[in-house]
Each structure stands twice: as C-alpha cells, then as structure tokens.
Amino acid sequence: MPDNPLHRVLCIDLTNQQYRVEEKPHLFEESVGGTGIAIRLLEEECPPGIDPLRPENPIVFAVGPLTGLFPLASKTVAMFKSPLTGNLGESHAGGRSAVSLRLAGYGAVVIKGASESPVYLSIHDDKVYFRDASALWGMTNSHTIGRVIREREPGSGTRTIMRIGRAGEQLVRYASVITETYRHFGRLGLGAVFGSKKLKAIVISGNRSLIVANPKQYRKTYDEIFQAAVNSSVMQKYHQVGTAENIEPLNAVGGLPTMNIKESRFDGAKAISGEQMAQQYLGRRIACAHCPIACIHIAALREPYEQDPYFYKTSMISYDYEPIYAMGSMLGVSDSRGLLKLLDDADRLGVDVMSAGVVLAWATEALEKGLIKLEDLAGAELKWGDHQAYRRALKMIVEQPNDLYRALARGVEYASSQYGGADFALALGGNEMPGYHTGPAAYAGFLMGSRHSHLDSAGYSIDLKSKNQQSASKIADALIAEETWRQILSSAVVCFFARGVYTQERIARAFDVAGCDVRSETLLQIGGETLRRKYSFKLREGFSPKKLRIPQRILETPSASGIISESLLRETVSQMNQKLTSL
Amino acid sequence: MTKRLAVIDSDLCVGCQSCMFACSRRLGFAGLGRSCILAKSVGGITRGFTVIVCRACPEPSCAKVCPTEALQLREGGGVRLDVKKCLGADCRLCQQACPFGSVFWDDQNDKPAICVYCGYCAEYCPYDVIAVEGEGEANAR
Numbered sequence: 001m002p003d004n005p006l007h008r009v010l011c012i013d014l015t016n017q018q019y020r021v022e023e024k025p026h027l028f029e030e031s032v033g034g035t036g037i038a039i040r041l042l043e044e045e046c047p048p049g050i051d052p053l054r055p056e057n058p059i060v061f062a063v064g065p066l067t068g069l070f071p072l073a074s075k076t077v078a079m080f081k082s083p084l085t086g087n088l089g090e091s092h093a094g095g096r097s098a099v100s101l102r103l104a105g106y107g108a109v110v111i112k113g114a115s116e117s118p119v120y121l122s123i124h125d126d127k128v129y130f131r132d133a134s135a136l137w138g139m140t141n142s143h144t145i146g147r148v149i150r151e152r153e154p155g156s157g158t159r160t161i162m163r164i165g166r167a168g169e170q171l172v173r174y175a176s177v178i179t180e181t182y183r184h185f186g187r188l189g190l191g192a193v194f195g196s197k198k199l200k201a202i203v204i205s206g207n208r209s210l211i212v213a214n215p216k217q218y219r220k221t222y223d224e225i226f227q228a229a230v231n232s233s234v235m236q237k238y239h240q241v242g243t244a245e246n247i248e249p250l251n252a253v254g255g256l257p258t259m260n261i262k263e264s265r266f267d268g269a270k271a272i273s274g275e276q277m278a279q280q281y282l283g284r285r286i287a288c289a290h291c292p293i294a295c296i297h298i299a300a301l302r303e304p305y306e307q308d309p310y311f312y313k314t315s316m317i318s319y320d321y322e323p324i325y326a327m328g329s330m331l332g333v334s335d336s337r338g339l340l341k342l343l344d345d346a347d348r349l350g351v352d353v354m355s356a357g358v359v360l361a362w363a364t365e366a367l368e369k370g371l372i373k374l375e376d377l378a379g380a381e382l383k384w385g386d387h388q389a390y391r392r393a394l395k396m397i398v399e400q401p402n403d404l405y406r407a408l409a410r411g412v413e414y415a416s417s418q419y420g421g422a423d424f425a426l427a428l429g430g431n432e433m434p435g436y437h438t439g440p441a442a443y444a445g446f447l448m449g450s451r452h453s454h455l456d457s458a459g460y461s462i463d464l465k466s467k468n469q470q471s472a473s474k475i476a477d478a479l480i481a482e483e484t485w486r487q488i489l490s491s492a493v494v495c496f497f498a499r500g501v502y503t504q505e506r507i508a509r510a511f512d513v514a515g516c517d518v519r520s521e522t523l524l525q526i527g528g529e530t531l532r533r534k535y536s537f538k539l540r541e542g543f544s545p546k547k548l549r550i551p552q553r554i555l556e557t558p559s560a561s562g563i564i565s566e567s568l569l570r571e572t573v574s575q576m577n578q579k580l581t582s583l
Numbered sequence: 584m585t586k587r588l589a590v591i592d593s594d595l596c597v598g599c600q601s602c603m604f605a606c607s608r609r610l611g612f613a614g615l616g617r618s619c620i621l622a623k624s625v626g627g628i629t630r631g632f633t634v635i636v637c638r639a640c641p642e643p644s645c646a647k648v649c650p651t652e653a654l655q656l657r658e659g660g661g662v663r664l665d666v667k668k669c670l671g672a673d674c675r676l677c678q679q680a681c682p683f684g685s686v687f688w689d690d691q692n693d694k695p696a697i698c699v700y701c702g703y704c705a706e707y708c709p710y711d712v713i714a715v716e717g718e719g720e721a722n723a724r
C-alpha cells in the first residue's frame with residue numbers, strides 16, 4: 001500500500017525540542033511491526049555500551065499492521081536499554097496507546113535526548129507539542145497526573161495518557177509507565193528512562209480512517225476473528241474471573257511463590273484468589289482499545305475516614321494474577337484489603353509491582369537473617385503478612401532516604417550484591433521473577449528469554465504438562481519454538497491472551513487484508529530473525545549465559561514439578577544459548 | 584417502523600470500542616475516521632463510560648441551526664444529511680448545537696458524520712449496551 005501510515009516513524013528529540021517523520025517502508029516490510037520493528041530501531045538508535053539513564057538511550061514505541069483494523073491487536077511494544085538489567089528492555093502494554101498511535105498516523109515513535117526541565121509530550125495527529133511539566137514534577141500520586149492532563153488536552157475517547165509517578169522521577173530502576181490508569185509498561189524500568197529524560201508523560205490522540213484495499217474481504221475476515229474471540233472459552237476465562245483465576249490452581253499444584261519461596265503453597269491463597277476478589281470487590285471490568293474481551297478487573301475498595309463518621313472513600317484498584325502473587329503470596333499478605341492498598345500504592349508511586357514485591361520479600365528475609373538492620377529500614381519493621389509495614393517501605397524505596405533504600409531501588413540483584421543474601425535474591429537475569437515456581441522450563445525461560453519473562457515462552461505450561469520428565473534439549477527446543485512464534489504475535493501486537501484466536505493461518509490472512517505482504521510460510525522465519533536480533537543486542541550489551549546467577553532458593557523449595565535440578569537448568573541454559581546463537 | 588439506536592445501559596460498557604470500529608467498517612474503512620458513535624470515559628476510566636450517539640430527537644437542535652437545510656428531519660425523529668447542501672467546515676453549527684456531542688466530523692470529506700440508525704454497531708456490542716429500538720418502544724435511558 002503506498003503512503004501507508006504504518007511506515008511513518010515519528011522521531012522526537014527532547015534535547016532540542018524538535019521532531020520529524022521518517023518513512024521506513026523497507027523496515028516494516030522485513031520486520032512487520034511491534035517487536036520486530038522496535039528491535040530494528042533500537043539497534044539503529046542505541047549506541048553500544050551506554051548508561052541506560054543517559055540521554056542517548058532511545059525509547060522506542062511500535063505498533064503493528066493489524067492495529068486499528070482488527071480486534072485484539074492493540075498492544076504497544078516499548079524497547080529501550082534497561083536500567084535494571086543493563087541489556088534489552090522490552091515491555092508491552094495494553095490500554096489505548098496502540099490504537100491512538102496508529103490512528104494518529106504512525107507505526108512507531110523514537111524518543112531521544114533529555115529535556116533540561118520537566119516536559120510532557122502532546123502528540124495530536126501531525127503535531128507534537130513540548131509542554132512544560134515543571135508543576136507536575138514531584139506530585140505524589142500518578143493518578144493526579146492523569147487527571148490534570150485529561151482536563152487540559154483534547155481527544156477524549158481516542159487518546160492515551162502515559163505517565164510516570166515519583167518512582168520514575170527518582171530513577172527507581174524498576175519504575176513503570178502507567179497508561180489509562182490501569183495498564184502498565186511495568187517491567188524493566190521504562191519509567192526510570194522517562195525520568196532520566198525529565199519526561200513526565202505522553203499524550204497521543206488520533207482517530208483517522210485507514211484504507212483497506214478490499215472492504216468486503218476486510219469485513220469477512222474481521223467477523224471471523226471477532227466471532228472466534230467472543231465465542232472462545234479461553235477468552236471467557238479472561239473476561240469472567242480474569243488472570244487472577246490462576247491463584248488457586250497454581251497454589252494447588254505447589255507452584256505459587258510464597259514468602260520469598262520459603263514455600264510454594266500459601267495458606268492464605270483462597271482469601272486472595274480471583275474468585276474471592278471478584279465476590280468481595282469487583283466493581284468494574286474494562287477493555288483495552290478495540291478488544292471485546294474486557295479482562296481488566298477493577299476492585300472497588302470502600303473505606304471509612306476514621307475521624308469522620310459516615311464519610312467514605314471508594315478507590316478503584318486494578319488487580320491481576322501477577323500483582324496478587326507479588327504483593328500477596330510472596331509477602332505472606334492474605335488480608336485482601338491490605339493487598340489492594342499495596343497494589344494501589346504501587347500504581348500511585350509508579351513502580352513495577354512484580355519487582356517491588358520480590359524486593360520487599362528479599363528485604364523481609366534479609367532482616368530475619370540479620371543481613372540488614374531494623375534501623376536501616378527507618379521504621380518499616382518488615383514481617384510476613386504485615387501490609388502496613390510493606391506500604392511504609394514501598395514509599396521509602398521511592399524516596400530513598402538512606403543507603404539501604406537506595407540499594408533496594410536498584411533491584412534485588414544489586415541489593416544482595418551489597419548486603420549478601422544472593423541465595424534468596426529472586427531475580428533471574430537481573431529481573432525480579434514472575435509468579436511461577438513450576439519447574440525447570442519456567443526458570444530457563446526467565447533466565448534466557450529475551451525479556452526474562454514468562455510471557456514470551458510460557459515455560460510454566462511446559463512444566464505443568466511434562467512434570468519434570470523432559471531433557472534439557474527438549475525444554476530448550478520447546479521454549480525457543482514458543483518464543484519464536486510469539487515474536488510474530490508481538491510484532492503484530494496481538495495480545496498473547498488471544499494467541500488461540502490468532503492462528504498462523506488467520507494472522508496471514510489478516511496481514512493480507514491489511515496490505516502487509518508476508519506469507520504464512522515466512523512468518524516463523526521472521527519470528528526467528530527477530531529473536532536472533534534481540535539476543536544479539538543482549539550479548540552486545542554484556543549479557544552472558546555463563547555468568548547467570550541461579551538463586552539457591554529455587555533449587556531447595558520443591559516446585560510444582562518437584563525439586564529442580566541445577567545441572568538440568570544449567571544444561572538447558574547452555575543449549576538455549578547454542579540454539580539462539582545459531583538462529 | 585422508524586428505528587433509532589438506544590443506549591440501554593451505559594454501566595455495562597467496558598470501553599472496548601467494538602461499536603466505534605463497526606461504524607467506520609460499515610462504510611468500508613478501518614480506523615475510526617467515519618464513526619458516528621463514541622464510548623468515552625466519564626472523567627477517567629475509573630468512573631466508567633458514557634456512549635455518545637445520535638438520539639434521533641423529535642425536534643433536533645442540529646437541524647434547527649442548519650442554515651442551508653442540509654439536515655432534513657426524518658420521520659419519527661432524527662435527521663438525514665444532504666451533503667450537497669452542507670457548508671462543511673465553514674459552518675459546523677450543527678456540531679455546536681447538539682447537546683450530546685453526537686454530531687461527529689468526517690475529516691476526509693470535511694462534513695458532519697451523522698448516524699443513519701442502521702444498527703450495525705449494535706451487532707458488535709458484546710455486552711448489550713446499545714440496541715436498535717423501534718418507534719413507540721420503551722424509551723431507553
């Protein structure tokens with residue numbers, strides 16, 4: 001398609017407050033969109049070996065050919081050099097950013113440089129405004145930032161407002177970027193990169209039409225995908241109880257990380273399960289842009305003001321499986337009200353709730369073992385289950401009043417390098433772990449997956465199916481095969497929850513309707529190439545599979561598939577490295 | 584029987600935009616540039632959504648202010664647009680007059696985008712927020 005707006009890359013220079021649009025049709029033809037495009041732009045724009053918090057670190061956002069055309073293709077892929085791991089930073093978010101970006105007329109945005117004083121970017125179709133954000137810098141609640149910008153900017157209903165909280169300003173290495181109040185670029189510290197650039201927020205609005213060559217075929221393909229989505233039982237699960245439905249099953253099989261994985265089952269699991277949360281608190285379900293499923297679950301927490309009888313406030317707080325694991329079972333918190341307040345605090349402050357939970361869990365155990373001192377915690381006497389102490393500590397991680405909190409703000413890998421306790425510091429590849437203590441495949445994925453996440457390779461699923469009976473080579477093959485395919489999904493920015501809807505054949509047909517000239521047979525080849533590029537970037541930035549630290553704790557506490565063998569895990573890592581370097 | 588689109592219960596709306604995309608798709612376009620329906624938050628997604636769509640008023644404000652009679656009254660309520668008579672972006676009085684904000688704008692043609700009450704959007708609403716209602720049926724909220 002000539003003049004396809006997808007091929008337009010908006011390049012923004014914060015240092016000089018300038019912007020321009022570059023047409024990159026060949027890049028999109030070769031690498032599709034989303035992850036595929038983002039890694040190409042990162043390769044081009046990120047100089048080797050830079051400090052991730054220097055102005056040279058680019059922020060890339062990319063969407064795909066199906067965005068704005070088909071449902072469930074509304075993720076935005078962010079790439080940057082991670083200030084948490086020092087290598088590839090990749091984080092995906094739902095919400096409205098992908099559709100807004102596409103319908104503003106772009107396929108990607110690259111933000112470079114740094115502003116002298118706080119700014120927010122306001123992108124409305126072809127115009128970019130650099131707006132002063134000095135008055136917004138330092139505000140304690142990220143939700144307020146959203147409210148202020150919402151009143152000031154146009155585009156209600158077809159815009160995104162991405163913003164950071166205090167954690168991003170304070171360069172907490174796992175600070176998040178929050179979008180539409182309830183979705184996040186959570187992992188790997190994009191919020192700190194925003195903060196280092198004095199970039200407080202980005203508003204993008206757009207609602208243009210996109211031309212399709214064959215409207216009849218478009219409607220037909222659309223209907224097929226839409227019907228498959230709304231009639232799918234898997235999608236029903238995400239709509240009804242939501243991702244939190246996994247708490248009880250993971251607990252039942254002994255795969256729910258509990259109290260820093262001293263245990264893999266949590267006595268309080270039922271109290272914080274998806275079913276309980278829904279019965280007690282569920283106040284609203286909402287959807288990302290152009291997604292009929294509505295998996296976002298929002299709790300309504302009603303609390304009295306203690307000094308003022310009959311005066312209440314109701315907070316609307318989003319919850320999902322991972323946040324419940326990280327601030328619930330991982331910290332021994334079974335008081336669901338306390339848990340919700342912790343989740344709300346994480347959003348107000350703008351920290352990645354998963355990293356924050358793992359950091360607090362390490363600190364609790366480090367205090368138990370005498371590695372850190374109570375006085376260093378400055379009044380937050382960390383104890384399993386004590387949500388009030390955790391809330392105090394979380395605020396101090398952001399404000400960093402002393403050396404201990406400064407170390408905690410750099411992540412658990414760094415904190416344990418300073419204070420000891422690496423055996424129970426639950427970061428893999430430098431990133432705090434997600435909530436799956438299921439077996440070797442999950443951990444191999446966390447260690448070697450390009451973003452150290454369970455999301456790209458689904459190792460937990462291999463574990464639960466194989467019960468620790470597979471060889472290193474088979475695990476490595478299965479993880480890489482899944483990760484290769486998911487590069488295509490994330491290049492089309494299809495939500496991974498919709499992976500059953502978007503089969504290879506359907507993706508190819510949707511691409512065809514969208515004017516993206518990629519045949520079904522070449523999809524996996526492109527996925528492999530994207531994975532290879534991402535792994536090369538990691539190696540370039542110092543990632544070394546041989547140096548990967550495996551915390552002793554994960555080998556000691558039985559997982560859902562029994563005791564994990566270190567030699568099997570190391571062998572799987574080695575095999576994955578061989579396979580990834582020969583892609 | 585004259586039809587109109589009714590918002591049955593906006594509290595059921597999850598903001599999925601399926602209706603909005605359907606409206607442009609009906610005309611053969613992807614994206615939202617032709618859409619005559621908007622689901623937007625009520626002061627932030629925290630507070631839920633409102634659905635903005637033509638209510639097919641019996642005495643439409645938009646038609647009253649149209650200087651060229653481009654907006655013709657439709658039997659049973661609402662209006663039809665005669666694009667040849669419309670002054671487009673030079674005028675926009677209809678857009679200003681509609682108290683609901685239901686006169687959308689088609690940037691490509693620079694004319695108002697007016698709901699034709701076809702109900703295509705409602706077919707894609709997964710949560711029964713909107714429905715086509717016949718004349719004389721109970722008024723929805």
